[in-house]
Amino acid sequence: xxKFKPILIPLVFIALLYSCKRDSPIVxxxxxxxxxxxxxxxxxxxxxxxxxxxxxxNAAGNNYLVTNVQYFISDVVLHKDDGTLVSFVAPNDxxxxxxxxxxxxxxxxxxxxxxxxxxxxxFTFGLNEIKNQSNAFLNPPESDMWWPEFLGGGYHYMKLxxxxxxxxxxxxxxxxxxxxxxxxxNVINVDSITGFVQNYFTVTLPASAFTINKSKSTKVEIVMNxxxxxxxxxxxxxxxWGGSIMQNQTAMHTVAENGADVFTIGYIHY
Amino acid sequence: MxxxxxxxxxxxxxxxxxxxxxxKDTPLQEVNIDNTTVYKPTPYKIQAPWYFPTQxxxxxxxxLTVEGIALGRMLFYDRRMSGRQAVDSQMCCATCHLQEHAxxxxxxxxxxxxxxxxxxxxxxxxxxxxxxxxxxxxxGYLWNGLIRPENPVVSKRRLEDLVWMGVxxxxxxxxxxxxxxxxxxxxxxxxxxxxxxxxxxxxxxxxMAKAIAQFIRSIVSCNSKFDKYxxxxxxxxxxxxxxxxxxxxxxxxxCFHCHGGEGNPLFSTYLFYNNGKDTVFNDPxxxxxxxxxxxxxxxxxxxxxxNCELTGPYMHDGRYTxxxxxxxxxxxxxxxxxxxxxxMHKINAGGAHLTMQQKADLKAFxxxxxxxxxxxxxxxxxxxxxx
Numbered sequence: 014x015x016k017f018k019p020i021l022i023p024l025v026f027i028a029l030l031y032s033c034k035r036d037s038p039i040v041x042x043x044x045x046x047x048x049x050x051x052x053x054x055x056x057x058x059x060x061x062x063x064x065x066x067x068x069x070x071n072a073a074g075n076n077y078l079v080t081n082v083q084y085f086i087s088d089v090v091l092h093k094d095d096g097t098l099v100s101f102v103a104p105n106d107x108x109x110x111x112x113x114x115x116x117x118x119x120x121x122x123x124x125x126x127x128x129x130x131x132x133x134x135x136f137t138f139g140l141n142e143i144k145n146q147s148n149a150f151l152n153p154p155e156s157d158m159w160w161p162e163f164l165g166g167g168y169h170y171m172k173l174x175x176x177x178x179x180x181x182x183x184x185x186x187x188x189x190x191x192x193x194x195x196x197x198x199n200v201i202n203v204d205s206i207t208g209f210v211q212n213y214f215t216v217t218l219p220a221s222a223f224t225i226n227k228s229k230s231t232k233v234e235i236v237m238n239x240x241x242x243x244x245x246x247x248x249x250x251x252x253x254w255g256g257s258i259m260q261n262q263t264a265m266h267t268v269a270e271n272g273a274d275v276f277t278i279g280y281i282h283y
Numbered sequence: 284m285x286x287x288x289x290x291x292x293x294x295x296x297x298x299x300x301x302x303x304x305x306x307k308d309t310p311l312q313e314v315n316i317d318n319t320t321v322y323k324p325t326p327y328k329i330q331a332p333w334y335f336p337t338q339x340x341x342x343x344x345x346x347l348t349v350e351g352i353a354l355g356r357m358l359f360y361d362r363r364m365s366g367r368q369a370v371d372s373q374m375c376c377a378t379c380h381l382q383e384h385a386x387x388x389x390x391x392x393x394x395x396x397x398x399x400x401x402x403x404x405x406x407x408x409x410x411x412x413x414x415x416x417x418x419x420x421x422x423g424y425l426w427n428g429l430i431r432p433e434n435p436v437v438s439k440r441r442l443e444d445l446v447w448m449g450v451x452x453x454x455x456x457x458x459x460x461x462x463x464x465x466x467x468x469x470x471x472x473x474x475x476x477x478x479x480x481x482x483x484x485x486x487x488x489x490x491m492a493k494a495i496a497q498f499i500r501s502i503v504s505c506n507s508k509f510d511k512y513x514x515x516x517x518x519x520x521x522x523x524x525x526x527x528x529x530x531x532x533x534x535x536x537x538c539f540h541c542h543g544g545e546g547n548p549l550f551s552t553y554l555f556y557n558n559g560k561d562t563v564f565n566d567p568x569x570x571x572x573x574x575x576x577x578x579x580x581x582x583x584x585x586x587x588x589x590n591c592e593l594t595g596p597y598m599h600d601g602r603y604t605x606x607x608x609x610x611x612x613x614x615x616x617x618x619x620x621x622x623x624x625x626x627m628h629k630i631n632a633g634g635a636h637l638t639m640q641q642k643a644d645l646k647a648f649x650x651x652x653x654x655x656x657x658x659x660x661x662x663x664x665x666x667x668x669x670x
Contacts, residue, residue, distance in 0.1 A: 065577075164532065185625035
């Protein structure tokens with residue numbers, strides 16, 4: 014991944030200095046910086062999520078409630094209009110979100126961001142194979158996301174917990190997305206595991222052009238539409254898939270496909 | 284990992300920068316109190332394997348010191364701490380919190396079926412939780428997390444506050460804090476210990492509570508067979524290993540989402556769950572009583588499973604006396620209600636439906652969490668002599 018390299022500034026400066034003749038005026042275009050922060054919101058089809066209450070119906074007609082959502086986003090990339098890609102330096106390259114922990118809903122990125130116009134924002138949902146190492150996070154709440162070594166190790170990308178109503182009976186579901194497994198002869202047993210599958214994916218936020226102004230902070234609201242996990246491109250029917258996906262790669266792949274469009278921009282404040 | 288290390292280094296350097304600047308304010312400075320007793324407390328560092336959390340719940344106004352922990356250990360085991368005159372009614376923390384039971388009372392301890400009864404003749408509302416690895420517990424103390432920094436009742440926010448609560452409760456020492464303080468003030472040998480620990484011989488109940496809290500925070504369990512396995516020093520038997528797989532797989536017994544494992548060596552998230560024990564909920568001390576959120580009816584803190592071999596009876600009300608009963612419950616005994624945590628994803632099947640062999644394997648794994656060092660470590664034992 015290309016990163017903005019601050020070392021270029023003095024190099025350009027020196028180059029300009031030496032190229033100038035004594036009597037010509039020195040013209041330097043300074044690089045200004047600002048900041049960016051993110052606010053996270055969780056909706057169901059445009060309305061703020063009301064947890065623990067049977068209010069929602071998905072595209073398959075399942076009535077459902079949501080208890081909580083926990084997830085990682087990582088490797089945010091800001092796409093500048095000149096083609097430059099701006100990313101954040103570790104540990105700011107990972108952010109953990111938890112609907113039960115309000116301090117995670119706001120993320121003020123410490124990195125200085127070059128001022129200018131940007132065309133879009135993208136990020137990894139979950140953690141890529143380099144970042145997703147067991148014991149990378151030793152402290153809760155992140156450590157509570159750990160994913161068993163037997164099942165591929167690292168961390169849950171997401172836990173989306175809730176219940177659906179099946180013929181009047183409440184059934185728990187856990188969209189627990191992480192590294193998938195392939196099982197020989199479809200025998201779901203750790204001894205039958207033949208390989209692991211990375212299920213993280215890239216999200217490009219639609220209509221996410223924004224500006225970073227000199228010495229100012231731009232605040233971007235990112236909204237997760239929870240209903241979107243259950244549709245587009247795949248209609249998710251709980252009565253077909255059941256409530257758990259951790260050891261079902263076909264289910265996890267289906268969920269990951271549905272995840273590409275769950276995020277949109279709410280507002281951009283300057 | 285690399286980024287974490289960098290981060291650590293940054294904070295280390297940052298803290299070095301500030302170290303000389305705040306020397307005057309730090310409580311850990313040398314003071315010559317009266318020519319004979321010097322206040323020069325030695326900072327105490329918790330020792331744990333690399334995979335334990337690095338963030339600890341130690342209040343800024345009560346840092347761990349060797350002298351504070353030593354005093355706290357003395358008070359933890361000193362029955363005069365209850366402030367009672369009659370010897371047969373004196374109590375201390377260790378009357379109920381027994382080292383050989385991971386600092387619970389245990390089934391074969393002083394109480395029938397492990398249900399503590401205070402000196403006032405009243406049983407405790409819930410059975411005990413272990414006083415182990417509390418230095419890493421951040422989600423509130425007691426089964427419902429009542430004791431937490433956000434508690435509107437300012438005197439019930441810290442581990443330190445559980446000391447006065449234990450002293451006054453009818454179902455515990457049934458005494459009062461003035462008597463407890465006066466009892467210690469009347470023992471001349473304690474004054475120099477307070478001076479060494481806190482720089483003052485003026486014994487207050489707050490300092491007593493701080494010392495006991497320091498001792499409790501120093502009680503660490505991190506040397507079980509499973510720890511040795513994680514450190515590559517031993518291997519698990521076939522049965523233990525099968526049990527480990529059951530413990531950490533969603534299609535197995537699915538214990539790990541609440542009770543940790545190799546990625547959460549505390550063996551609990553210390554979060555609150557309704558685990559499908561009941562259909563009617565009227566305990567005035569469940570999680571709902573703390574949060575007021577109807578979804579929290581019948582929810583209690585998931586206790587750590589470290590040393591669970593010794594911490595029966597089990598569940599908040601002690602309804603099970605053996606690990607076999609607990610495993611049977613999670614295998615076949617779950618009952619549904621609107622409040623069951625969605626993590627109990629086999630609720631409608633009544634449980635995980637383990638075979639006899641799987642139950643035996645799961646139990647074999649749970650027994651690898653017993654830490655004999657904790658149970659015998661002289662640093663946690665009763666002092667031989669008291670002031």
